[in-house]
Amino acid sequence: MAQINEDHDQGTITSIFQILKTCATELPDTSLSPYVGMPFHSLIVCLLSTRTREEKTSLCATRLFLLADNPYAMSGLSRDEIREAIIDCAFYNSKTEQIVKVCKQIINNEGKVPSNKDKLLSFEGVGPKIAILTLANGYGYTEDIGIDTHVIRMSRRLGILDDAIKSMPKIQYELQANIPKEYWYDCNNIMVRFGREVCTPRKPKCEICPIYGYCPSKGTE
Numbered sequence: 131m132a133q134i135n136e137d138h139d140q141g142t143i144t145s146i147f148q149i150l151k152t153c154a155t156e157l158p159d160t161s162l163s164p165y166v167g168m169p170f171h172s173l174i175v176c177l178l179s180t181r182t183r184e185e186k187t188s189l190c191a192t193r194l195f196l197l198a199d200n201p202y203a204m205s206g207l208s209r210d211e212i213r214e215a216i217i218d219c220a221f222y223n224s225k226t227e228q229i230v231k232v233c234k235q236i237i238n239n240e241g242k243v244p245s246n247k248d249k250l251l252s253f254e255g256v257g258p259k260i261a262i263l264t265l266a267n268g269y270g271y272t273e274d275i276g277i278d279t280h281v282i283r284m285s286r287r288l289g290i291l292d293d294a295i296k297s298m299p300k301i302q303y304e305l306q307a308n309i310p311k312e313y314w315y316d317c318n319n320i321m322v323r324f325g326r327e328v329c330t331p332r333k334p335k336c337e338i339c340p341i342y343g344y345c346p347s348k349g350t351e
């Protein structure tokens with residue numbers, strides 16, 4: 131295992147994830163939580179969530195799905211209707227165009243969001259993170275960890291991702307080398323919940339953190 135905190139063997143990492151998984155259920159839901167088993171909704175939420183806070187993503191998703199909750203109905207909306215529904219998201223203009231394109235591509239795929247990662251990645255506007263999270267949340271399928279800013283920050287603090295590793299492919303490789311596969315599916319969900327509520331970017335709440343005893347960064351500012 132490469133570049134891991136010397137105190138962390140696989141047993142320790144498993145213990146950390148067992149604790150995090152148990153405690154995560156008591157933390158607020160993510161914007162994806164209402165859409166488990168719903169691939170279309172999961173994909174749209176992932177598109178909306180880029181560079182947008184969770185509560186804004188949830189608000190915009192709820193407004194948009196009230197107007198249209200399937201690709202056929204959504205492709206019947208005007209750009210102005212979509213834009214107005216998602217106006218609280220960052221980059222709402224480009225996300226409106228992404229949503230229009232994605233709906234067309236789904237309709238051309240017999241109305242289904244692909245359940246295959248390569249096929250989903252072939253959709254314009256769908257990158258690796260969106261594909262991984264859509265497949266995990268929508269289809270319960272995981273062959274990779276969904277990586278975002280919370281996952282990276284917490285992993286670095288926990289000593290399971292070396293600070294020197296910067297590129298996304300290398301981060302993906304490193305985390306998947308160090309985190310047991312049984313936790314890949316839940317890793318993003320767990321770390322987003324903890325990253326928002328406990329291991330926050332500034333002034334993490336180490337004093338209430340359930341993995342305090344395992345963390346080499348405890349007490350960090």
Ligand code: SF4
Nearest residue numbers: 329334336339345348
């Ligand atoms: S102890 Fe502090 S820095 Fe470490 S994971 Fe918990 S909140 Fe984050």
